[in-house]
Amino acid sequence: MPSEQQTAVKYYIGVDVGSASVRAALVDGAGTVVAHAEQPIQVWEPQPDHYEQSSADIWAACCSVTKEVVRGVDASQIRGLGFDATCSLVVVDKQFQPLAVNSEGQSHRNVIMWMDHRAASQVKRINATQHRVLSYVGGAMSVEMQPPKLLWIKENLPESWEKVGYFFDLPDFLSWKATGVTARSLCTVVCKWTYTSDRGWDDSFWKMIGLEDLVKDKYEKIGNHVLSPGEAVGKGLTAGAAQELGLPEGIAVAASLIDAHAGGLGVIGADVKGHNLPCENQPITSRVAMICGTSSCHMGVSETPIFVPGVWGPYFSAMVPGLWLNEGGQSATGKLIDHVVRGHVAFPELEAKAEASAHSIYTYLNSHLDLIKKSLPVGFLTVDLHVWPDFHGNRSPLTDLTLKGMVVGLTLSRGLDELALIYLATIQAIALGTRHILEAMQAAGHEITTLFLCGGLSKNPLFVQMHADITGKPVVLSKEVESVLVGAAILGACASGDFASIQEAMAKMGKIGKVVQPNHEHKRFYDKKYKVFLKLVEHQREYRSIMNS
Numbered sequence: 001m002p003s004e005q006q007t008a009v010k011y012y013i014g015v016d017v018g019s020a021s022v023r024a025a026l027v028d029g030a031g032t033v034v035a036h037a038e039q040p041i042q043v044w045e046p047q048p049d050h051y052e053q054s055s056a057d058i059w060a061a062c063c064s065v066t067k068e069v070v071r072g073v074d075a076s077q078i079r080g081l082g083f084d085a086t087c088s089l090v091v092v093d094k095q096f097q098p099l100a101v102n103s104e105g106q107s108h109r110n111v112i113m114w115m116d117h118r119a120a121s122q123v124k125r126i127n128a129t130q131h132r133v134l135s136y137v138g139g140a141m142s143v144e145m146q147p148p149k150l151l152w153i154k155e156n157l158p159e160s161w162e163k164v165g166y167f168f169d170l171p172d173f174l175s176w177k178a179t180g181v182t183a184r185s186l187c188t189v190v191c192k193w194t195y196t197s198d199r200g201w202d203d204s205f206w207k208m209i210g211l212e213d214l215v216k217d218k219y220e221k222i223g224n225h226v227l228s229p230g231e232a233v234g235k236g237l238t239a240g241a242a243q244e245l246g247l248p249e250g251i252a253v254a255a256s257l258i259d260a261h262a263g264g265l266g267v268i269g270a271d272v273k274g275h276n277l278p279c280e281n282q283p284i285t286s287r288v289a290m291i292c293g294t295s296s297c298h299m300g301v302s303e304t305p306i307f308v309p310g311v312w313g314p315y316f317s318a319m320v321p322g323l324w325l326n327e328g329g330q331s332a333t334g335k336l337i338d339h340v341v342r343g344h345v346a347f348p349e350l351e352a353k354a355e356a357s358a359h360s361i362y363t364y365l366n367s368h369l370d371l372i373k374k375s376l377p378v379g380f381l382t383v384d385l386h387v388w389p390d391f392h393g394n395r396s397p398l399t400d401l402t403l404k405g406m407v408v409g410l411t412l413s414r415g416l417d418e419l420a421l422i423y424l425a426t427i428q429a430i431a432l433g434t435r436h437i438l439e440a441m442q443a444a445g446h447e448i449t450t451l452f453l454c455g456g457l458s459k460n461p462l463f464v465q466m467h468a469d470i471t472g473k474p475v476v477l478s479k480e481v482e483s484v485l486v487g488a489a490i491l492g493a494c495a496s497g498d499f500a501s502i503q504e505a506m507a508k509m510g511k512i513g514k515v516v517q518p519n520h521e522h523k524r525f526y527d528k529k530y531k532v533f534l535k536l537v538e539h540q541r542e543y544r545s546i547m548n549s
Helices: 055-070 121-128 131-135 146-156 158-162 171-179 188-191 203-208 239-245 259-267 334-342 348-357 362-374 377-383 416-444 461-471 484-496 502-511 519-547
Strands: 011-017 019-026 033-040 078-085 087-092 164-169 286-291 298-301 312-316 324-329 386-388 406-408 450-454 473-480 512-516
Touching: 011 055, 011 158, 011 203, 011 416, 011 484, 019 055, 019 484, 033 484, 055 078, 055 171, 055 239, 078 171, 078 259, 078 484, 087 171, 121 146, 131 298, 131 312, 146 158, 146 164, 146 188, 146 473, 164 171, 164 188, 164 286, 171 188, 171 239, 171 286, 188 312, 259 286, 259 298, 259 324, 259 450, 259 484, 259 502, 259 512, 286 416, 286 473, 298 416, 298 502, 324 416, 334 348, 334 362, 362 377, 362 416, 362 461, 362 512, 377 416, 377 461, 386 416, 386 519, 406 519, 416 450, 450 502, 461 473, 461 512, 461 519, 484 502
Parallel strands: 011 078, 286 450, 450 473
Antiparallel strands: 011 019, 019 033, 087 164, 286 298, 298 324, 312 324, 386 406, 473 512
């Protein structure tokens, strides 16, 4: 029989919708993941740079994984539910039925994914306005934000545009599905839609870019009721949603977060006492949370607004209440590593050898690099091989969608050694891109001493060590690898009233697992790699200028 103490444990559900799967976790008040489930979701790519999903498919997966993690748990112990998701755009009609975001009229495909770049010409026109709201997104809006996508729909799918009842950021769609309340999270509307916490929506911006029809109905389609992340939404879980999710009716549902911001929440506030870190006894503003998955986000907070050219924000209270957020990012990181490795001619050999050794392909590659390094440090193997990682454009700090990837130093060799080297050079390029972002943030006024990493790539020790060595900063890994899910659960914990604030929940539910220190003896080598890195983009712009002259 379980003891009375065990039955008194309070649990919180975190649901995370990533690019390719939905995950759920049952998390206790100490931030321990007690149960975890995952289910893939479908992605359609009908043409280059168009990525679509189905809100029905996503919600069905949310229900499935949530039911799985609460199986056998006493319903009275489940106190709150928090959602996070990619900042994808969900389109529904006035009856909340899905509307097509494609020319084929496939209405079930009603989500334009965050990484969709179809609105390139629209974002170029928006940025040409130089409207004042753009100063809060690093001076230039990204094609991955929502206004250019809305403009694309109006210009290319007039039938869908006329029928639209609501445009939701995916995290807000999920809280609506759970509660029946169309409230939006301050996180989504501030970070991706140009809302500001002090002035709200700016009518002049929407009129200037040709979306004045959103102003007419007092922004009902994009949200005129905004809640802080972690605030309780409506009266909690509706009877219908409770049945679908396998949860008790009426439990608290939190205003949601974008997935990267949930990851930041899950790691950035952890207690670091006793780890000999430079951020100990320093304010949380000395930390940057890096959420590394398909793409990477770099989250830094400040007590006063800091405007960083090429870095999104400052956004007030978008992640940690009362603090301003700056968000740097790289559009393709995990996706880039997969692309480079799986596209190499030696990949079938790698796959066979990894399978035979019962290791993942990346564990095998890391071991192979250790074999071929001889007396050198692993990182020094790329002295003649350099990668510029913007295969999907540059999000930060150059905000140049048109940049392409580059590899310098290729030979005719086609074996596993060469695959391992290009894999290493790609990881280094991603870390050099992080250094580029951090330097821009520091030049603008951030004082950053420590990186806090979470997400799938943080499980790769080579990726982590390269980030420590190349930035020269210690890297903190959380005790729970699934920090994004812990962040979502923190929202549910706050909505339940069991914690007085997000900050209190962050400190109690975020735990440090491991600290990786930089090897300062390698500094000179990586300083030279960084000089080459910056030269690569210089050369790309120079040859583009020649070809366009």
